[in-house]
Amino acid sequence: GENVEQHPSTLSVQEGDSAVIKCTYSDSASNYFPWYKQELGKRPQLIIDIRSNVGEKKDQRIAVTLNKTAKHFSLHITETQPEDSAVYFCAASDSWGKLQFGAGTQVVVTP
């Protein structure tokens, strides 16, 4: 089955700096890679996703890149703000949509 590894487990950045979270996956059949943000006690919220036929996608301050050959994908957050503080999860799935999540990255943005 699919195995997703996520690094780092914690990330502390100064407000205004960039944050990068990296994930690797094992199943070459995976073709969908979403990123979720989860605040304490809240539901995971989809913030950006990418399909395997695309190498990069950007939405305002967040971007995701995918390297299918190396089986890794990354989340980039620019100009970080205190409200970006949360746990971020990467995930991978095949066409059936069963998501395999990484272990999460706790992002702390300090003013």
Place this chain on the structure above:
Amino acid sequence: DTGVSQDPRHKITKRGQNVTFRCDPISEHNRLYWYRQTLGQGPEFLTYFQNEAQLEKSRLLSDRFSAERPKGSFSTLEIQRTEQGDSAMYLCASTGGGSYEQYFGPGTRLTVT
């Protein structure tokens, strides 16, 4: 509210009791997923439905767990003879219309004492 809803939001039960959770997906979403999340971990897949058909069950889902989606709309997840290790957040998500995007409900937090 047209999002995914779950009921109850919190459940405290004694070991050995049975519990049942409900998930109402976004209207017309034909796929519904159940995940379990323990503290400090990412959600783990449990099972999913396409319409009323249960298409896959994780090895995590022991015989004490059963899920249904009788009319292809809401779904229930039942845990029989609960154990302390069942304590977790149970999340439901739905998707449809050929989209891959899964939208999560608020979850049901189960505490087994």
